[in-house]
Amino acid sequence: MTQDHNSALAAAAKAVLGPIGCVRKGKSRTWVADHGWWAGLIEFQPSSWSKGTYLNVGAAWLWHEQDYWSFDDGAGQSGPRVAGFQEARSGGDFRDKARGLAEIAKRELLALRARHCSLEATAKYLASRHDEGIWADYHCGVAAGLTGQRAVAEERFAAVLVAAPVAPWMEELQVRTRELVGLLGSADMFRAAVEGIILRTRGLRKLPALADIWATHARESPEE
Template identity: 45%
Template sequence: MQKGRSRTWLDDQGWWVGVIEFQPSAWSRGSYLNVGACWLWEEKDFLSFDAGYRVAPFQPFTNTAEFTSAAQALAEQAAAEVLALRDRFPSPEQVRALMSRHPRPGIREHMHAGITAGLAGAYDEGRRHLALAAEESHAAPWVDVLKQRCAELTPLLHPGGGFEAEIAAIVTRTRCAVGLPEWRSSLLIAPG
């Protein structure tokens, strides 16, 4: 679905959303193509590219006929990229695998790894990643917000601790904040 009248399209998967952005340039008429997955268990009021981003270079507008062809090719590539994301991330367990292979994890990668480990019932692994996220020393307000969120989630990481329910509540709040419809599903829990 198109996000309002923007050049951004969304592929709603419940606990994540595919973001397709036909990004304009500030210097020239035309479009880049960015496609990625936005994890909705990070409470926020904006869309992000948590996995993926630029998939096609700038396609300049030269004339209507030529750009129509280029735009069609971008749209076809966007569709293929979205289908690949769906195949790549059918459950949080696949996100967990992605985060475990990240070459230089930062606070967001550790937070996502901690959340997906917790959803898989790997509570010790989840606590370890959330603790690593809390060690981030970068001085920025958004870092403090993520560190606080990790601190709030850590005590919930044990059987019956309410972790899964809290993550589902965060997904619900984030969906509302970014303008997605209500979603109810138990598919957030990763298979063990």
């Protein structure tokens, strides 16, 4: 029996990604793996022109308040795209393609988990990346501050603050950055401030309450 390509993607993702802690966001084609202070993000992205899907995978940091999801560390070579467009042909069976894409998503998510297995690992990784823009500097500064690397945090936060604020979101980011810079002298106060940001972000993105947001393993939870 031929299966609708959306249903085929949902079934494949549930079978392959569900067992490793991924949860579907409502009825969308996006799946999230909750790691407390970050999340693995998997998107079976539709096309505006044809039936089928692209595949995007990446990590989303939760230490900046926003109610939408973004790929902050893409699993692909130059962003989150890890598979090109897979067309769902009329009258064809999309199940094999859907399963193959789900397996790719699983592989890439597991690689992200290995890359970001701890705050220290993430801080080291982010510090190795330069000239990638204001968001990269902010994320690196936060990770460095959380792991006691004050000099690195100050350097990367300074890069955020010297950027010309050409949009309201940049002004807001710089206000938050100044607040965090002022807390770098106290590891406990800095960590508490970032934890508050993460908790608010989790609320905005409707993630469940956790006893410990600093644990890095994915939580298994029922499909929404």
